[in-house]
Amino acid sequence: MTVISETRLSGAVRTAERVLSSRAGVQVDLTDPVDLGGSGRTDVVRVRVAPNPVTMDRTLVVKVWPVDEPGDAFARELASYKYATALPTPSRPGPHLIAFDHRARVIVLSDLGHGRSMAEMLAATDVDAAHRAVSAWGQALGRMHAATVGGEQDFAALLRHGPDRSTAESLAVHLDTGVALAPEVLADDLGVGDAPEFVEVLRRGAGLVREGDHRAFSPSDVGPPNILLNDDGVQFMDYEWGGFRDATLDIAYACLTCTSAVAPSLAAHRDELVTAMIDAWRSEVQSIWPSLGHDGEMNRKMLVARTLWVWMSTLWMLPVDLGDDSHARGLALRTGDPTVVVGRWRDLAEAGRRVGVPEVADCSAAIAEALDAAWLR
Structure with missing residues (x-):
């Protein structure tokens, strides 16, 4: 598990805010980021969603891929989340996709909680x-x-x-x-x-x-x-x-x-x-x-x-x-x-x-x- 630097942590949060705000049509602010670790090439952060006019989960998980690596792995993970999110809820294997930006290589997912x-x-x-x-x-x-x-x-x-x-x-x-x-x-x-x-x-x-x-x-x-x-x-x-x-x-x-x-x-x-x-x-x-x-x-x-x-x-x-x-x-x-x-x-x-x-x-x-x-x- 990798540890995210403060710069990368804040960068992941800002990118997710931009993606969610664009999707919702209103400003979405994210607070209290928690580093969840990653695979070594990804940053994974849990964030709290500040009150806003749009109904949204209280917490979300943000996964960011580096833009200087080949894009095939990001594309495969994005396709996987799109596919899995479309499955009936009882058969869905994990978190569902909330938003994404393929240029910034960011995926926003539902938070599975602590368990x-x-x-x-x-x-x-x-x-x-x-x-x-x-x-x-x-x-x-x-x-x-x-x-x-x-x-x-x-x-x-x-x-x-x-x-x-x-x-x-x-x-x-x-x-x-x-x-x-x-x-x-x-x-x-x-x-x-x-x-x-x-x-x-x-x-x-x-x-x-x-x-x-x-x-x-x-x-x-x-x-x-x-x-x-x-x-x-x-x-x-x-x-x-x-x-x-x-x-x-x-x-x-x-x-x-x-x-x-x-x-x-x-x-x-x-x-x-x-x-x-x-x-x-x-x-x-x-x-x-x-x-x-x-x-x-x-x-x-x-x-x-x-x-x-x-x-x-x-x-x-x-x-x-x-x-x-x-x-x-x-x-x-x-x-x-x-x-x-x-x-x-x-x-x-x-x-x-x-x-x-x-x-x-x-x-x-x-x-x-x-x-x-x-x-x-």
Whole structure:
């Protein structure tokens, strides 16, 4: 999380005042700015709306992007908020869009309030509360997916008519690069040797960004730090990587980041928490994707998506030049602790054995041993 300087803080507030005043037709003054942190390239501020003749929320959230960076990420986030705001309220995944200015690269959003973060819930010691929280997480994710099936063309139109006028997706390029490097990294950095079948699983995982049987809207970073639980339920924040992808990428991402965030006191309950999340997600999507009602099919699809995320989280810990958007580094990771990554490979090896995919099980076990020897001994 970054800290905004006083100059940038006041600049964000003044920009939002101008945008809101232009939209409302009267002067709108914003007070009491609070720095909410950002992704590293954005400033995010909560502000209070001073009394004015226009009915407006008491508090708002302002997100400002730097104007000296490429505009594709801002355009994608703006399109994501436009798309999500048009959804029925019960299916809306997070805050709704109030106003924007693409020239100033500012987005004004509804304020979700304070609530409790999913990371906080999983770091506590109450297993029942954690169980309820992850079930709500899975249900909200599935509800969003179910509500957005078939909406990909609408989202693409928002991108085409947005400030960048492009449907290019830097995350897809980032993942493709990471997979293309797999044979080299496996042989030279990890000493695992040739593993073409494992690399093919990675390719299938990366392909889920652009195609797949279960296409739906995804904010992409649906891990605990970007989830708030408030009076309205689970809220997903940060649509910086928003787009349409195969939904199994999201549920795999959620499960992976959930297990990494669970407090040591709840470690014995990790598997049941993940099962609760998956069951809640399936309860929302099974009617539109009946194949996911079959455990074997569900487990195989989850394994492919999970393998991709574990691989990428490992690359983000290695001195590997991915040659693209550095801001994607850290997705699905959120830690510098090597034991987390080693543990993910061991868990993946066990999952590969359970599902009956030896190319994943054997290579994952070998990677776990290589990383353990390099990082932990």
